[in-house]
Amino acid sequence: MKGFWPVYKKELYATFASPIFxxxxxxxxxxxxxxxxxxxxxxxxxxxELAQNPMFARQVNVMxxxxxxxxxxxxxxxLFLAPLITMRLYAEERRSGTIELLxxxxxxxxxxxxxxxxxxxxxxxxxxxxxxPGIITFALxxxxxxxxxxxxxxxxxxxxxxxxxxxxxxxxxxxxxxISAFAAFGMLxxxxxxxxxxxxxxPGLGSVAEYLSVTRHFDAFAKGVLDSRDLIYYLLxxxxxxxxxxxxxxSYRWRG
Amino acid sequence: MIEAEGLTKFYGPIAAIKDxxxxxxxxxxxxxxxxxxxxxxxxxxILTCYMPPTSGTARVxxxxxxxxxxxxxxxxxxxxxxxxxxxxxxxxxxxxxxASAKGISGGKIEKEVRRVVGMCGLxxxxxxxxxxxxxxxxxxVGLAQALISDPPVxxxxxPTIGLDPTQIIEIRHLVQELGHNRTILLSSHILPEVAQxxxxxxxxxxxxxxxxxxxxxxxxxxxxxxxxxxxxxxxxIEIAPAIEKIRGVQRVEADAEGSGKFIIxxxxxxxxxxxxxxxxxxKGAGLLELRAVQLSLxxxxxxxVTREEIAEKAPSLEETSHVEVAE
Ligand SMILES: Nc1ncnc2c1ncn2[C@@H]1O[C@H](COP(=O)(O)OP(=O)(O)OP(=O)(O)O)[C@@H](O)[C@H]1O
Ligand SMILES: [Mg+2]
Numbered sequence: 001m002k003g004f005w006p007v008y009k010k011e012l013y014a015t016f017a018s019p020i021f022x023x024x025x026x027x028x029x030x031x032x033x034x035x036x037x038x039x040x041x042x043x044x045x046x047x048x049e050l051a052q053n054p055m056f057a058r059q060v061n062v063m064x065x066x067x068x069x070x071x072x073x074x075x076x077x078x079l080f081l082a083p084l085i086t087m088r089l090y091a092e093e094r095r096s097g098t099i100e101l102l103x104x105x106x107x108x109x110x111x112x113x114x115x116x117x118x119x120x121x122x123x124x125x126x127x128x129x130x131x132x133p134g135i136i137t138f139a140l141x142x143x144x145x146x147x148x149x150x151x152x153x154x155x156x157x158x159x160x161x162x163x164x165x166x167x168x169x170x171x172x173x174x175x176x177x178x179i180s181a182f183a184a185f186g187m188l189x190x191x192x193x194x195x196x197x198x199x200x201x202x203p204g205l206g207s208v209a210e211y212l213s214v215t216r217h218f219d220a221f222a223k224g225v226l227d228s229r230d231l232i233y234y235l236l237x238x239x240x241x242x243x244x245x246x247x248x249x250x251s252y253r254w255r256g
Numbered sequence: 257m258i259e260a261e262g263l264t265k266f267y268g269p270i271a272a273i274k275d276x277x278x279x280x281x282x283x284x285x286x287x288x289x290x291x292x293x294x295x296x297x298x299x300x301x302i303l304t305c306y307m308p309p310t311s312g313t314a315r316v317x318x319x320x321x322x323x324x325x326x327x328x329x330x331x332x333x334x335x336x337x338x339x340x341x342x343x344x345x346x347x348x349x350x351x352x353x354x355a356s357a358k359g360i361s362g363g364k365i366e367k368e369v370r371r372v373v374g375m376c377g378l379x380x381x382x383x384x385x386x387x388x389x390x391x392x393x394x395x396x397v398g399l400a401q402a403l404i405s406d407p408p409v410x411x412x413x414x415p416t417i418g419l420d421p422t423q424i425i426e427i428r429h430l431v432q433e434l435g436h437n438r439t440i441l442l443s444s445h446i447l448p449e450v451a452q453x454x455x456x457x458x459x460x461x462x463x464x465x466x467x468x469x470x471x472x473x474x475x476x477x478x479x480x481x482x483x484x485x486x487x488x489x490x491x492x493i494e495i496a497p498a499i500e501k502i503r504g505v506q507r508v509e510a511d512a513e514g515s516g517k518f519i520i521x522x523x524x525x526x527x528x529x530x531x532x533x534x535x536x537x538x539k540g541a542g543l544l545e546l547r548a549v550q551l552s553l554x555x556x557x558x559x560x561v562t563r564e565e566i567a568e569k570a571p572s573l574e575e576t577s578h579v580e581v582a583e
Contacts, residue, residue: 006357013345014342105357
C-alpha cells in the first residue's frame, strides 16, 4: 500500500476545496433537517394517538418506526449525492492528464484506489456527523435507546461506503464527470429497487434479487439489528467495486 | 542507465513504435528528436512505467520496468508532455504531495520543496494556485515536481515547448546544470536546442529509430553535397542552364522565381566556386554573393525523417530542404 497516505490527503484536500462538496453538504443537511422535522411531527402524532390507545401501544415501538424511516430516507438522498462526491476521483485525473503523474509516482495502483475511496468515505463520515446533534437530542428527549441509533448510523455509513465504491468505479470508466455521476445514479437506482422485483421474479431469482438489493440489507440496521450477514454484504460490495476499479485502471494503463 | 530493447507499442491495430532499441549511459544527456506523431511520447511513457509495451523490454538502472515498476519510478523524475498538474492546488501543496508520494518523510518535505522551488525560480509563486500561473511558470512547476527527491534519471518530454526565448534559455541552462551528475533523456522538435544541450541525439521517425549519434557527427556524415548560395543583380539573364553545365555541379535551383538567388548543389570533392564566378561575370549578370552554406541540422533531420519518401520518388530534394521544422 505504498503511497496510500499521500493520495488520501490529496483527495481529502481536493474534496474540501471543491464547491461541489459544499453544495452536497448543504443539500444533505437541509434535507436531513426536513426529514427530521417530519419525523418529529409523526412521532408526536403517533405518541399522542397511542397514548389514547394503551393496548396497541405496547406492541409498537414508536421510536423504532421513526428512526427507521429517518435512516432509510437519509440513504435514499445519499444515492443521489454520493455520485457527486465521487465523480471527480478518476474522471478528472484522466481528463486533465494528471493520471500520468499518479501512474509514474511510486504509488501502487491499489494504494491509489484505496486512498481515493478512503478520502471520500471520510468526507461522507463528516456529513453523517453533521446530522448527529439533532437525532441525539431527539433520542435523549424521547427515550434513551442507543442501540437503534448506533445501528442506524452504522448501517447508513456502510450503505454510503457502498455507494462511494460504486461511484469510484464509474469514475474510473470515463474522463467525463457527468457521465460518471449518471452511470452511478443508474446503477444505484437499479440496486435500490431490485428488491421490489423479488415477488415478480419467483422464488429462485427472487431471492437472488433480494440478496442483491441494497435496501433489504439496510432494513435490519434501520430496525436496530446488527446482523453479520448484512455487514458482510456491504463489505463484499465495497471490496468488489474497489477491485473492479483497480482492474479498470490497470486495463487503462495497458491501453495507454 | 536507460535501456530500450525492441520496444513495440500498438494502440489498437496501429503500431505507434516498432522495435525501438537504444541505450542511454549513466551521466549522458540524450536528445530524443522526431516530428509530430513519431512516437517520442509513447517511448517515454514506456520508460517511465506509465504504460507497458506491447512487446520488448525497458530497463532503468538494470531493473525491468514491468517487474520493478515501483522501484524504478523512485529513480525517475518525469515531466510529462503538456505538463499535467493538479491545477486547483497551490504550488506548495502540489509539491508537498509530490514529495510525500515520492517517499520523503514528513519532516523533510518542506525542506525538499524549498530546494526545488529555489532551483526552478518559483519562490514568489509558491502560495499561488497553479491554474493562475502563466504557462512558463506552470512548466517550471512541472520541472520542480520532476526534481523532487533528486532522482538520478530525468525524463523530460518537450520541456521548453511554448516558452518565450528567455525562459527557453533559462530552462536550457538548468538542464545543462542538472546534467552534470544525472542521466537525462529529453524529447524535442527543436534541433538547435538539442544540439546545444545534448551529447547525443536519437532521431525517431514513424515509430523507428533512424539515427543516433552526436550532433556534430550527424552533420558531417550526411553532408553528401556542398551547397552554394549565389545571388546576382540581374535575374533576367538566364544563367542557370550555363551553371548546370559546369563540371561538378549537380543541380541548380532558383531560390524564388526572379529574385536572382540560386541554390547550387555540387560535388564536395572539388570547389566549383571559381568556375561559377567566372561564368556569372562572363554573362554579365552582376555577381552579388557567392558562398558555401552548411547543411543545417534541421535539414539533416528532415533528410533522415523523410528518407523513405526520397527513396520512393527519386529526385525530389526540394521537399527536404524547404519543409520547415515546427518549433
Ligand atoms: N492514447 C492513444 N491512442 C491511440 N493512438 C495514440 C495514442 N497516443 C498516441 N497515439 C498515436 O501514436 C503515434 C505516436 O504518438 P506520440 O504521442 O508518441 O508521438 P510524439 O512523437 O510524441 O509526437 P509529438 O511530437 O506530436 O508529441 C501517433 O500516431 C499517435 O496518433
Ligand atoms: Mg509527444
